Amino acid sequence: xxxxxxxxxxxxxxxxxxxxxEIEGRWQHFDDRATRFAAxxxxxxxxxxxxxxxxxxxxxxxxxxxxxxxxxRASVVDGLGDPNVSLxxxxxxxxxxxxxxxxxxxxxxxxxxxxxxxxxSDYLHRAVLFLPEHLGLVVRVPDLVDTLHQAYERxxxxxxxxxxxxxxxxxxxxxxxxxxIGAHGARSVTVFLVGRS
Amino acid sequence: MTHAERAALFAAEPGRSAWHDEALWSVRQRRDEAVRALPxxxxxxxxxxxxxxxxxxxxxxxxxxxxxxxxxxxxxVHWAKDAAEHNRIVLGxxxxxxxxxxxxxxxMLTEECGLNPYLEARGIEVIDTDLGERIVQLRNExxxxxxxxxxxxxxxxxxxxxxxxxxxxxxxxxxxALVAAARQDLRRRFLSAQAGITGVNFGIAETGGIVVCTNxxxxxxxxxxxxxxxxxxxxxxxxxxxxxxxxxxxxxxRSATGQxxxxxxxxxxxxxxxxxxxxxxxxxxxxxxxxxxxxxxxLHCIRCGACMNTCPVFRYGGGHAYxxxxxxxxxxxxxxAKHPQHHASLPFACSGCGACGGVCxxxxxxxxxxxxLRAESGPQRGAMGLRAMSFAMRGRRRYALAxxxxxxAQRLLPRLVIERMARGWTRDRALPQAARESFRSWWQKQxxxx
Numbered sequence: 001x002x003x004x005x006x007x008x009x010x011x012x013x014x015x016x017x018x019x020x021x022e023i024e025g026r027w028q029h030f031d032d033r034a035t036r037f038a039a040x041x042x043x044x045x046x047x048x049x050x051x052x053x054x055x056x057x058x059x060x061x062x063x064x065x066x067x068x069x070x071x072x073r074a075s076v077v078d079g080l081g082d083p084n085v086s087l088x089x090x091x092x093x094x095x096x097x098x099x100x101x102x103x104x105x106x107x108x109x110x111x112x113x114x115x116x117x118x119x120x121s122d123y124l125h126r127a128v129l130f131l132p133e134h135l136g137l138v139v140r141v142p143d144l145v146d147t148l149h150q151a152y153e154r155x156x157x158x159x160x161x162x163x164x165x166x167x168x169x170x171x172x173x174x175x176x177x178x179x180x181i182g183a184h185g186a187r188s189v190t191v192f193l194v195g196r197s
Numbered sequence: 198m199t200h201a202e203r204a205a206l207f208a209a210e211p212g213r214s215a216w217h218d219e220a221l222w223s224v225r226q227r228r229d230e231a232v233r234a235l236p237x238x239x240x241x242x243x244x245x246x247x248x249x250x251x252x253x254x255x256x257x258x259x260x261x262x263x264x265x266x267x268x269x270x271x272x273x274v275h276w277a278k279d280a281a282e283h284n285r286i287v288l289g290x291x292x293x294x295x296x297x298x299x300x301x302x303x304x305m306l307t308e309e310c311g312l313n314p315y316l317e318a319r320g321i322e323v324i325d326t327d328l329g330e331r332i333v334q335l336r337n338e339x340x341x342x343x344x345x346x347x348x349x350x351x352x353x354x355x356x357x358x359x360x361x362x363x364x365x366x367x368x369x370x371x372x373x374a375l376v377a378a379a380r381q382d383l384r385r386r387f388l389s390a391q392a393g394i395t396g397v398n399f400g401i402a403e404t405g406g407i408v409v410c411t412n413x414x415x416x417x418x419x420x421x422x423x424x425x426x427x428x429x430x431x432x433x434x435x436x437x438x439x440x441x442x443x444x445x446x447x448x449x450x451r452s453a454t455g456q457x458x459x460x461x462x463x464x465x466x467x468x469x470x471x472x473x474x475x476x477x478x479x480x481x482x483x484x485x486x487x488x489x490x491x492x493x494x495x496l497h498c499i500r501c502g503a504c505m506n507t508c509p510v511f512r513y514g515g516g517h518a519y520x521x522x523x524x525x526x527x528x529x530x531x532x533x534a535k536h537p538q539h540h541a542s543l544p545f546a547c548s549g550c551g552a553c554g555g556v557c558x559x560x561x562x563x564x565x566x567x568x569x570l571r572a573e574s575g576p577q578r579g580a581m582g583l584r585a586m587s588f589a590m591r592g593r594r595r596y597a598l599a600x601x602x603x604x605x606a607q608r609l610l611p612r613l614v615i616e617r618m619a620r621g622w623t624r625d626r627a628l629p630q631a632a633r634e635s636f637r638s639w640w641q642k643q644x645x646x647x
Binding site: 001002003005006007009010011012013014015016017018019020021023025026027028040043044045093094097110112113114115121124125126127129130131147148149151152153155157159160161162163164165166167168169170171172173174175176177178180182183184185186 | 224240241254255256326332348350355383384387406440454457478480
């Protein structure tokens with residue numbers, strides 16, 4: 001069997017082992033993570049809207065053309081996003097194809113890069129991260145971290161699961177290095193950053 | 198054909214080389230800006246190199262750990278000793294489920310294994326979904342770059358291609374319009390695909406998870422709709438712990454395109470509800486490479502492409518000149534190390550400038566590896582001239598005599614004769630005129646004049 005022959009071949013040589021290093025260093029630090037996060041997200045083609053408290057998001061959503069024009073909307077954020085598509089009722093994720101706007105919770109976000117961690121382990125259809133035309137993400141200010149090093153201190157995978165860092169909308173520069181937003185996934189990503197820093 | 202012969206074909210079209218050089222240099226500059234903005238870059242490179250060396254040293258143990266963790270989370274792990282076995286395993290999985298249409302995301306490993314033609318010959322439609330890969334697939338070409346597969350093409354060429362295949366208006370070459378057409382076409386294909394195939398950027402021994410990075414979200418769409426996800430993973434893609442990702446992800450996109458992170462970084466741990474995840478671990482020459490000290494470090498590569506964007510030979514000669522799955526400096530180490538008979542000219546596709554070693558985010562000493570591969574291949578054409586030069590430079594009198602003769606020859610012999618002697622060096626540039634007098638004799642005169 002190839003498994004045994006590959007492992008046996010690998011065990012025939014013993015490259016030097018420098019040991020497993022601790023991930024330690026003097027990492028970037030931001031006094032104002034929220035401002036840095038918003039700037040990084042914009043650099044990634046996304047948009048950050050700061051709101052003092054969660055209920056305010058409803059009004060901000062109404063201000064988004066992508067949200068107003070979406071005929072079908074999905075939401076994984078309790079009480080927000082005005083959904084008319086229920087993920088739990090769909091037997092086939094392909095039926096998310098014409099969803100215009102989806103609102104999802106981000107459990108943490110990274111100031112250095114504008115990336116938001118969406119844990120979809122409990123979602124019936126993780127396609128809701130990728131198929132809708134436009135995405136809204138809800139992140140709390142206390143869930144902002146400086147860099148990926150702190151992010152991975154918080155990320156856990158118990159059992160079966162799926163999580164994704166989303167940094168702005170889908171994009172490509174495959175034609176003559178010209179940046180085009182909206183390759184396959186969401187054409188826009190709006191992050192609602194909740195709370196004061 | 199050798200690398201030099203293929204590069205000459207690429208360069209034959211006036212302006213093509215300079216245009217290609219400029220495109221890649223702009224990517225290199227974006228990388229430089231991103232790196233300069235990160236004070237801890239050096240520390241990250243150091244950690245990445247150590248993590249890779251450690252994983253490689255303990256690879257069989259980590260592979261077993263990965264297998265047992267991935268299995269515990271519901272994935273099925275397969276082992277393939279070579280490309281043929283990899284392709285058989287993938288075909289078997291697809292045939293058992295009567296799959297006829299596959300959405301594939303970018304994977305240099307499946308390119309290496311020749312998976313597409315293998316499956317197509319057996320009646321399975323494989324659609325590459327990364328835009329650049331889709332473009333080269335429609336042209337029946339291989340990618341010319343591992344991160345920017347269609348970097349060798351101009352927008353007008355892509356416009357003509359899309360006009361033919363996707364029905365865009367004739368003459369349309371605006372990138373936004375072309376991307377919109379591709380999005381529409383590929384959406385339809387995503388929705389009808391019965392399986393998704395992806396590569397793997399990182400496999401995590403600790404959790405049995407796999408991580409895939411894209412900017413387009415194509416790997417994610419390709420795997421979140423159909424009931425089968427097959428992930429092809431080279432055995433060197435392993436890292437020990439989840440937290441190690443923080444090091445590699447901070448390096449990868451910055452080195453590749455100058456972005457702090459890709460738009461999508463998906464972490465798969467086991468299959469979706471009611472779906473299957475199969476991970477195919479592929480050796481295909483990697484264990485042999487690992488046993489060779491001189492080239493072992495090349496297995497640390499995280500496929501960012503920075504060495505290609507930096508390399509003057511790549512920038513002027515194009516990626517197809519390498520005639521190999523992985524082009525550029527890293528390909529010039531990996532490919533001849535695996536298949537010396539096919540890729541003998543690649544270690545010589547090098548000006549010796551050393552720039553590739555300076556930008557590698559995992560600290561692979563590419564210049565040293567290329568040099569050792571050149572040394573292994575024995576004496577080369579032109580070695581006589583080099584030996585003569587080495588002899589002349591080893592003594593003051595010899596040097597003075599040799600340069601004196603050359604100076605005289607350049608003045609007395611017809612230019613054509615001189616250029617013949619200089620061989621390829623004068624094809625695209627003039628031989629500089631030697632000074633009438635040597636520095637040494639000029640200096641002596643100055644001293645005497647004081």
